[in-house]
Amino acid sequence: MKENTEMVRTDLALELREEVENGCALEGVRVFTKTGKNADVRETRIEVLNEAGEKNLGKPIGTYITLESEALRQNDEGIHEPFTEALFQCLCRMIGDKRRILVVGLGNRAVTPDALGPYVVDNLYITRHLINEGIYDSALEISALCPGVMAQTGIETLDILKAVVEEIKPDIVIAVDALAAKNANRLNSTIQIADTGISPGSGVGNNRKALTEKELGCKVVAIGVPTVISVPAIVNDSMDIMLSALGRTEARKVVEEFTDEERYQLASEMVEPYLASMFVTPKNIDEAVKRVSYTISEAINRLLDVY
Amino acid sequence: MKENTEMVRTDLALELREEVENGCALEGVRVFTKTGKNADVRETRIEVLNEAGEKNLGKPIGTYITLESEALRQNDEGIHEPFTEALFQCLCRMIGDKRRILVVGLGNRAVTPDALGPYVVDNLYITRHLINEGIYDSALEISALCPGVMAQTGIETLDILKAVVEEIKPDIVIAVDALAAKNANRLNSTIQIADTGISPGSGVGNNRKALTEKELGCKVVAIGVPTVISVPAIVNDSMDIMLSALGRTEARKVVEEFTDEERYQLASEMVEPYLASMFVTPKNIDEAVKRVSYTISEAINRLLDVY
Amino acid sequence: MKENTEMVRTDLALELREEVENGCALEGVRVFTKTGKNADVRETRIEVLNEAGEKNLGKPIGTYITLESEALRQNDEGIHEPFTEALFQCLCRMIGDKRRILVVGLGNRAVTPDALGPYVVDNLYITRHLINEGIYDSALEISALCPGVMAQTGIETLDILKAVVEEIKPDIVIAVDALAAKNANRLNSTIQIADTGISPGSGVGNNRKALTEKELGCKVVAIGVPTVISVPAIVNDSMDIMLSALGRTEARKVVEEFTDEERYQLASEMVEPYLASMFVTPKNIDEAVKRVSYTISEAINRLLDVY
């Protein structure tokens, strides 16, 4: 989760895409929707093809896959297996022939909605040391690290990872992090997998350094789950309803002429500065984050069965 | 913290009082402000004297003392001792000559902002069994219970407490619980002590049974700390700013004619139903709740020194 | 887990039985061994028939069923389902036609090896309040309580439970608690189900009041899992090896003439008093207790599917 106080509107490419009026085509962006064997897991694939796409969507060039399931949020145990399998299939494609994987659990373990990354690492089956010691024989080498957040370490997360990656030279980094969403229905029920690395603050002035292939020197796959909504996003969402409630065409017209950016800007100004470091989160957040973290751990652990 | 999904505007008598326009006098309600030896701790005493007061303030007859300190929220260690002492003094007056105290830690330990009550109980010095076994000699008998919330037990909290109170017959119950506030600045920096028991949902249709002297058969002192803001309260707060931003006198006028109740009702309608079970909380909530819980535990433990 | 400092040799009827030389028949005690459909779960049923049996085994009259599986301890995921099913079958027989169940999670949540009971309650599906509110329709009413330990509450656990049982009048209490064992191999891999209630300190001077049908007024089924070994049990176990190592027939003879009681007494005297409040526990205790607690929660939740 972003460490600075400026909250993003959303980290989900899917929600950025939805903002485009009428779902009309965006130059440089392609969208595929897939209904798999299991109809309960919706898979959307968004490809940002070029600079025009970057500009239009506000996300770097690359592929963003979203797996969604209402059932995951509702603690329906039946969804665990198909969701795990869908994520596992996704990871297989992204990882390709890479064999030496470093999983990075980003975020702050002490702040529940930000603890997703560390929770995932807690349940991984780590093999690197066992292979090195000759105890375990596998083609797949899994190592892991929870670097903490800058407020805890005083060190840029990127700097810690660059140093460790240079030392142990993995083929690929899988970075797991909590995200922000706009839509409360997506909290803890949506997983975004991206091959672009993690550059959380790209559009919003965040100065945490991005974890990208360019910086780390190896491919970076990011797995993210929205666990919070920003306060401005909540206020922004409630605007239309408020204006209808006021029933004043004039005022409504003003707002309708706003761009999305302008609306969000207005919403941000409507909340007091001290709210910037607050987040909106469901009451069962601890349980919800643990549940989705198990799904991610298990999808990664399943890689060991096939290689 | 309330167990149902309908969020209260505020549990603080102080914030209800502030809503009254121009701070003008309310029939049946008296307010005293005290600046103690330590100017950093503000003490406000609100007395609801009669039915008129109940109706005007929306709180049952009784005394509500609020201790506030910006320093408590800001992790200023210097405030711990004066705040503990102020709370201790307050408790002494409310407890009077009662000697057998049952402290009840209300709330759900697994939901951080609702864990205040259990955290306080964790750090109490319990003497009842030591006195009964003749190991410890004190005039003050402290016992404690964390009954859990109804979603965890399936049992009304009041029913558990009534049964236990009848069994061990304390002179007084001190019930500790997390509250909701309107103002983010009050989160984790304000303690409300009331001699009315805890009836969280009185004004908002909550059907959890209240813990009162009438029900339990012994005096009930409630200690509460606001740890969350409801989503409608956030939206409500942002309304004025939104309307100024719109710059339309007409629309603003409509809203200005609303009563507080009407405004809050509008704000509630502006948030989607699924947001009802969400809360707004600061990022450092775990640390903040622990810190204020230590203050409360210590103020209660200090009672042992004087009796 | 017992709250006093005098540690038991073992809480498992099975281990007491094993101590009897050559496994010869004990008057008043019957033993059945069952290999179920799933050979991985060993089931032993010990029946204490009468006073002679009580005296010979050191356990009250009743039935003690032990489910064992090496795989459970070794984090073999394949064992979770057959073990859950075996425990579920066991519970069905013990519960019979009772429909209103109160599950009691005994022990101290803050001491990992003693947190089994609270962990089990954390994962139960509670229905009592949903049935009472007409939200959920089931013949089986589940409620739950974690009363804490006397050091935390100052109140005898039995007194809390008696009061609550009288208030909500369940047909049966299922009490879940952590136990002590002699054999490290049994830690976190053995579940004992007894219909005698929980009377942990019966043979060793523990003065915590027992939770029995006689006291509570309804049937009590106890589910226990050994999570610790007492320090004297460790020392006791090492005696034979020590004596062989010494290679002195004379000294060995002295010890061999000791009864089990005498040996354990000697071992107890060999450890310093300050060790009495210590326990021996595996390094992965947190993970191990959580795993076995899921199995128990799930077996209890499964009752909802059949009634």
Place this chain on the structure above:
Amino acid sequence: MKENTEMVRTDLALELREEVENGCALEGVRVFTKTGKNADVRETRIEVLNEAGEKNLGKPIGTYITLESEALRQNDEGIHEPFTEALFQCLCRMIGDKRRILVVGLGNRAVTPDALGPYVVDNLYITRHLINEGIYDSALEISALCPGVMAQTGIETLDILKAVVEEIKPDIVIAVDALAAKNANRLNSTIQIADTGISPGSGVGNNRKALTEKELGCKVVAIGVPTVISVPAIVNDSMDIMLSALGRTEARKVVEEFTDEERYQLASEMVEPYLASMFVTPKNIDEAVKRVSYTISEAINRLLDVY
């Protein structure tokens, strides 16, 4: 705490020193005892001067300071301040004119007695990023890292630290870790500060790579607190009592002729292999580790006041 299964007899230089019969002088080892202003904190300074000292004590050349206080173990709040001050004074001397400090919290957060290092880091005041961003002005730069243990990461702790140290180039590393002791009275009441780095398994075949100045390229100060006793140490301790109990001069004579090494070897053989991964720990371990971790955090934070 050591990650392999072979438990050390003790990590405390002080306990190794005590083993030497009659406290007679050891070649190459000097011992100073200091009674400070506060008589409650005993300070012992052991200097290993040369190779002869290394061989005689079984610890690398360097200085080992032990701070002890019975009161710390007994939760006597009055000891917190003098103990913090004593540790702070000790650190000042060891740190000298170094200004860029990296604090490393060794150990496994999920295993309570091994969580000391991570707990200490949780409560540090981190300044490195604040200084770099120009928000905070101080001559003392504090950063921190919790690298996890090899079972969690698959990476040698030394390799992670070497990489990070090379990246951020601190002047000094303060490594905090849980230790093993022989004497239960020392658990959670003794702090050892050494300027030799951490080489936990030096005498017992541990193959975890040591964190030393030679390896890391900067000075390493180790702060350790014993939180567990090994099972063989417990058995070893109980031998004399057992032999007296047996009352056989002959057998006792055999044992008395053993060297300390031989006795410990015997004790190790007396415990079953599966006990090797177990530890002996007090029931209140979570609370005890948290308490001593606060003392250490505060002593380190106090450095910010003087530089």
